[in-house]
Amino acid sequence: MTPERTDTGSLVTVMSDTVIIVVPVDAPVTVALNRDRLVDAMETQAAIGGTDDGGLHRLALSDEDKAVRDWFVEQLRALDLTVRVDAFGNVFGRRSGTDPDASPVLIGSHLDSQPNGGIYDGQLGVVAALELLRTLDDEDAETAHPIEIVNWTNEEGSRFQPGLQGSGVWSGEFDLETEYDRTDRDGVRLLDELERIGYRGDAPVEPAEPYEAYFELHIEQGPYLDESENDVGVVTGVVGLSWGEVTFTGEANHAGSTPMHLRHDASVPAAELLAHIRRLPGRLGERTVATVGSVGVTPDSINIIPETATVTWDVRDPTDEVVDRAVDRLSSEAEAAANREGVECEIEETARTRSAEFDDRCVETVQDVADEFGYESMRLLSGGNHDASHVNEVCDTAMVFAVSEGGKSHTPEEFTSWDDCYRAANTVANAVLATATSTAD
Amino acid sequence: MTPERTDTGSLVTVMSDTVIIVVPVDAPVTVALNRDRLVDAMETQAAIGGTDDGGLHRLALSDEDKAVRDWFVEQLRALDLTVRVDAFGNVFGRRSGTDPDASPVLIGSHLDSQPNGGIYDGQLGVVAALELLRTLDDEDAETAHPIEIVNWTNEEGSRFQPGLQGSGVWSGEFDLETEYDRTDRDGVRLLDELERIGYRGDAPVEPAEPYEAYFELHIEQGPYLDESENDVGVVTGVVGLSWGEVTFTGEANHAGSTPMHLRHDASVPAAELLAHIRRLPGRLGERTVATVGSVGVTPDSINIIPETATVTWDVRDPTDEVVDRAVDRLSSEAEAAANREGVECEIEETARTRSAEFDDRCVETVQDVADEFGYESMRLLSGGNHDASHVNEVCDTAMVFAVSEGGKSHTPEEFTSWDDCYRAANTVANAVLATATSTAD
Numbered sequence: 038m039t040p041e042r043t044d045t046g047s048l049v050t051v052m053s054d055t056v057i058i059v060v061p062v063d064a065p066v067t068v069a070l071n072r073d074r075l076v077d078a079m080e081t082q083a084a085i086g087g088t089d090d091g092g093l094h095r096l097a098l099s100d101e102d103k104a105v106r107d108w109f110v111e112q113l114r115a116l117d118l119t120v121r122v123d124a125f126g127n128v129f130g131r132r133s134g135t136d137p138d139a140s141p142v143l144i145g146s147h148l149d150s151q152p153n154g155g156i157y158d159g160q161l162g163v164v165a166a167l168e169l170l171r172t173l174d175d176e177d178a179e180t181a182h183p184i185e186i187v188n189w190t191n192e193e194g195s196r197f198q199p200g201l202q203g204s205g206v207w208s209g210e211f212d213l214e215t216e217y218d219r220t221d222r223d224g225v226r227l228l229d230e231l232e233r234i235g236y237r238g239d240a241p242v243e244p245a246e247p248y249e250a251y252f253e254l255h256i257e258q259g260p261y262l263d264e265s266e267n268d269v270g271v272v273t274g275v276v277g278l279s280w281g282e283v284t285f286t287g288e289a290n291h292a293g294s295t296p297m298h299l300r301h302d303a304s305v306p307a308a309e310l311l312a313h314i315r316r317l318p319g320r321l322g323e324r325t326v327a328t329v330g331s332v333g334v335t336p337d338s339i340n341i342i343p344e345t346a347t348v349t350w351d352v353r354d355p356t357d358e359v360v361d362r363a364v365d366r367l368s369s370e371a372e373a374a375a376n377r378e379g380v381e382c383e384i385e386e387t388a389r390t391r392s393a394e395f396d397d398r399c400v401e402t403v404q405d406v407a408d409e410f411g412y413e414s415m416r417l418l419s420g421g422n423h424d425a426s427h428v429n430e431v432c433d434t435a436m437v438f439a440v441s442e443g444g445k446s447h448t449p450e451e452f453t454s455w456d457d458c459y460r461a462a463n464t465v466a467n468a469v470l471a472t473a474t475s476t477a478d
Numbered sequence: 479m480t481p482e483r484t485d486t487g488s489l490v491t492v493m494s495d496t497v498i499i500v501v502p503v504d505a506p507v508t509v510a511l512n513r514d515r516l517v518d519a520m521e522t523q524a525a526i527g528g529t530d531d532g533g534l535h536r537l538a539l540s541d542e543d544k545a546v547r548d549w550f551v552e553q554l555r556a557l558d559l560t561v562r563v564d565a566f567g568n569v570f571g572r573r574s575g576t577d578p579d580a581s582p583v584l585i586g587s588h589l590d591s592q593p594n595g596g597i598y599d600g601q602l603g604v605v606a607a608l609e610l611l612r613t614l615d616d617e618d619a620e621t622a623h624p625i626e627i628v629n630w631t632n633e634e635g636s637r638f639q640p641g642l643q644g645s646g647v648w649s650g651e652f653d654l655e656t657e658y659d660r661t662d663r664d665g666v667r668l669l670d671e672l673e674r675i676g677y678r679g680d681a682p683v684e685p686a687e688p689y690e691a692y693f694e695l696h697i698e699q700g701p702y703l704d705e706s707e708n709d710v711g712v713v714t715g716v717v718g719l720s721w722g723e724v725t726f727t728g729e730a731n732h733a734g735s736t737p738m739h740l741r742h743d744a745s746v747p748a749a750e751l752l753a754h755i756r757r758l759p760g761r762l763g764e765r766t767v768a769t770v771g772s773v774g775v776t777p778d779s780i781n782i783i784p785e786t787a788t789v790t791w792d793v794r795d796p797t798d799e800v801v802d803r804a805v806d807r808l809s810s811e812a813e814a815a816a817n818r819e820g821v822e823c824e825i826e827e828t829a830r831t832r833s834a835e836f837d838d839r840c841v842e843t844v845q846d847v848a849d850e851f852g853y854e855s856m857r858l859l860s861g862g863n864h865d866a867s868h869v870n871e872v873c874d875t876a877m878v879f880a881v882s883e884g885g886k887s888h889t890p891e892e893f894t895s896w897d898d899c900y901r902a903a904n905t906v907a908n909a910v911l912a913t914a915t916s917t918a919d
Contacts, residue, residue, distance in 0.1 A: 151777065151779055151782060152777050152778075152779060153777055194780065194781070195779045195780075195781075198780065200781070257735060258732040258734070258735040258736075259732065259734075259735030259736060259737070260736070260737070260740060276734065278734065280780055280781070288886075288889075289886075289888060289889040290885065290886060290887060290888065290889065291699040291700065291861075291862055291885075291887035291888050292767065292769035292771055292792040292794075293699065293700075293717065293719065293767065293792070293794050293860075293861040293862035293863060294698060294699040294700030294860070294861035294862045294882075294885065294887065295699075295700060295701070295767070295861075295885055295887075296700070296701070296767070297759045297760070297767055297768075299701060299885065302756075302769070304752060304770050304773060305752070305753070305756050307749075307752075307773075308748075308749040308750075308752035308753045308756075308770075309749075309753065311745060311746070311748075311749035312746070312749045312750065312753065315743075315746050315749075318738045319738070326733065326734065326736070326737070326738055327738075328733035328743070328781070328782075328783055329745050329749075329784075330733055330745075330775070330778070330779050330780045330781055330782050330783065330784060331775065331778050331779060331780050332745060332748075332773055332774065332775050332778075332784075332787070333773065333774060333778070334771070334772065334773050336592065336593050336594055336888075336889075337593075337771070337772050337773075337774070338592055338593060338634075338636045338771050338772060338888070339635065339636075339639065339721055339771045339772050339790045339792055340635070340636075340641070340721070340769070340771055340792050340862075340888070341592060341769075341771050341888045341889075342769055342771065343770075343771060343773075344889070346773070349780045351733040351734070351780055351781050353733075353734050419734070419735065420732070420734040420735035420736070421732055421734035421735045421781075422734060444731065444732075444735065444736055444740065445729075445730075445731060446731060446732035446735065446736075447730060447731065447732050447777070447779070447781070447782045448729075448730040448731065448777075448782075448785070
């Protein structure tokens with residue numbers, strides 16, 4: 038199949054179901070991905086740790102995570118990419134560029150999932166990156182800049198906290214040894230699991246060289262694109278976030294024979310704190326969200342007064358000062374509630390991500406591609422936190438959001454139509470391609 | 479060692495550390511138990527499933543429960559008792575009486591424990607019963623009525639709900655097949671566990687014949703005896719109890735990107751219900767207690783809005799109508815809170831025990847024994863529920879309470895001094911003996 042030169046000067050190759058347009062280096066470059074192959078790869082990854090109800094259960098560093106990593110590396114090797122695994126398990130595959138001085142453009146996301154999560158989430162971002170490289174290979178297309186694909190370790194932060202861990206260490210925001218020592222609920226150490234599944238690589242956990250840019254496609258995980266009937270989201274930044282945990286410690290005692298006035302029931306301040314956290318939004322910033330995702334008591338028996346009660350918080354706002362104020366307020370309330378019940382209280386912030394503002398040039402590149410493809414788009418601030426927040430500290434960054442039907446996320450009901458997957462994949466792929474074919478500044 | 483007749487006509491045997499006084503059948507009969515042997519048996523049972531912090535973890539029908547049952551049966555056989563295991567795993571050992579027409583006097587309690595509970599609880603009641611039979615054997619003492627010792631299956635209701643299960647089926651309050659089908663949190667069926675540990679016996683789960691009376695020794699699990707510096711408690715009845723569970727079902731969604739007004743967060747009504755349940759005491763009866771011992775959410779991840787939240791209740795009051803009103807109120811609040819958040823709500827009462835008033839004659843027998851031994855005593859209503867509540871439906875019943883230091887219960891810090899154990903054991907043993915030696919009414 039020989040490329041034909043069109044009368045606009047582009048090289049056009051028509052394949053069975055793909056149109057590839059490679060234009061001269063000084064003109065915009067666009068590729069249309071292979072929709073069937075994209076869907077096929079999405080279905081393949083979704084089957085690894087797939088649940089009966091169409092969801093995905095692929096916790097970081099589990100056997101399922103190992104299996105999907107093995108599949109991913111196999112795909113990279115099939116593309117003759119230089120595969121690099123760093124000492125925190127982040128997996129990179131590099132496709133060379135023609136300009137030896139041009140720094141690489143990074144594209145990717147993560148393959149791990151929440152417990153019983155959905156199949157799209159960040160997985161779509163990795164699969165779209167893979168499909169970009171396959172499409173470029175199909176056409177023997179060259180780029181001035183190398184293109185590097187990445188799968189970050191433990192984005193979800195569900196089994197091991199905090200999340201965004203691989204990108205956090207890589208970007209220098211997190212300390213490697215501290216993160217190695219994290220344990221899951223069964224006391225299993227992260228480093229041990231990393232070694233067990235064979236993904237503690239040799240490469241240092243840091244940017245090997247300056248990066249030209251990073252692009253990440255992720256599903257929106259919110260309702261705005263769906264409600265506004267847009268095709269793709271052009272993400273301009275990520276809200277600030279605080280995660281933490283409050284543990285109340287009172288006294289276990291018999292539920293029947295302990296008079297009310299002699300109780301030190303850890304569940305009582307926990308419930309009060311939960312209600313307080315729920316009331317934070319609407320009192321601070323206009324776009325504050327606050328969630329208690331995890332609640333538990335011990336000994337957790339119907340007729341024993343709880344000795345301990347744990348409540349987590351997840352607070353986000355576009356303005357970091359609002360997040361600060363929210364954490365101050367909930368901490369005060371935790372202490373006040375503990376005092377009222379006569380129990381102890383321990384407050385720990387387990388993760389903090391400052392709000393991120395993405396690079397104008399990268400955001401405009403995404404916007405231009407969406408416009409060029411004729412996709413309806415809107416600009417969005419991400420409420421969810423992403424590896425892109427960390428990478429943004431290292432190099433220019435932008436994100437593309439795919440439509441999440443009904444905004445559902447982290448549940449088997451999460452859904453993005455294949456058409457929406459394809460549109461978003463084309464957008465991120467071509468933003469990368471545009472950046473990788475641009476001449477050095 | 480030969481008994482000597484004293485000048486009051488009693489037979490007195492002096493052993494190394496035991497004084498046994500056997501008096502003629504028409505006079506009150508008193509035995510002093512062997513304190514060292516009682517302590518020794520307490521320590522032996524406490525080691526089976528004992529925890530490092532001095533507590534006891536011996537959940538119903540677990541391997542530890544099997545081990546303690548095996549030990550118990552061995553002790554019964556060593557006493558040449560007729561051992562009977564019924565089809566629900568209740569274990570009986572009968573010592574014959576001299577009067578063929580006299581109905582048996584039952585004494586016992588339970589050997590299972592809460593998760594990380596204490597070593598005294600009901601265990602003391604079984605060990606005291608054992609020590610009574612050993613003491614009677616030492617002296618070849620005879621009683622008109624047979625004396626039967628019992629270990630009830632699953633009193634605690636921690637692993638399998640409801641509690642008081644063995645006595646509940648035996649007394650006809652619970653349905654055998656329904657209770658067989660109960661499952662623990664891992665979905666393991668009760669009947670399967672009963673068979674696995676080899677304690678599904680052949681005897682029908684019912685009183686084989688009329689019983690003369692039932693006496694049960696248990697630790698108080700409350701602070702009243704300790705605070706009032708009494709030696710033993712004479713229990714006149716048990717408060718009414720309701721156990722239940724409310725499950726709220728909303729929608730799992732991403733904690734960052736789901737706007738507050740689109741949430742259906744199951745944890746919010748759960749917290750409101752918990753706070754409401756806490757406020758029930760002080761609004762209904764004078765002695766109402768209400769507890770939420772178990773709280774949980776799914777998927778239980780820091781950045782996912784909970785889809786389900788479960789809250790248990792435990793409400794008790796001496797007056798059954800107050801318990802009824804409490805359940806009505808918390809049910810209304812659960813529904814109202816669910817409506818406010820736009821989530822579903824399922825309310826299930828899992829156990830209900832009407833308040834029990836013990837038999838005057840039995841209570842007076844306990845009081846007389848305490849007085850005779852010179853023990854300081856007080857009359858109490860039990861806030862904790864006991865197998866005695868069920869047995870009270872079948873035959874005359876009373877209970878003895880041992881001092882609980884600080885009222886602590888269902889925790890490794892639970893403590894009753896050996897002196898207090900001994901005093902309470904002597905009290906229940908001699909109440910049984912007095913009843914078993916009395917002539918038929």
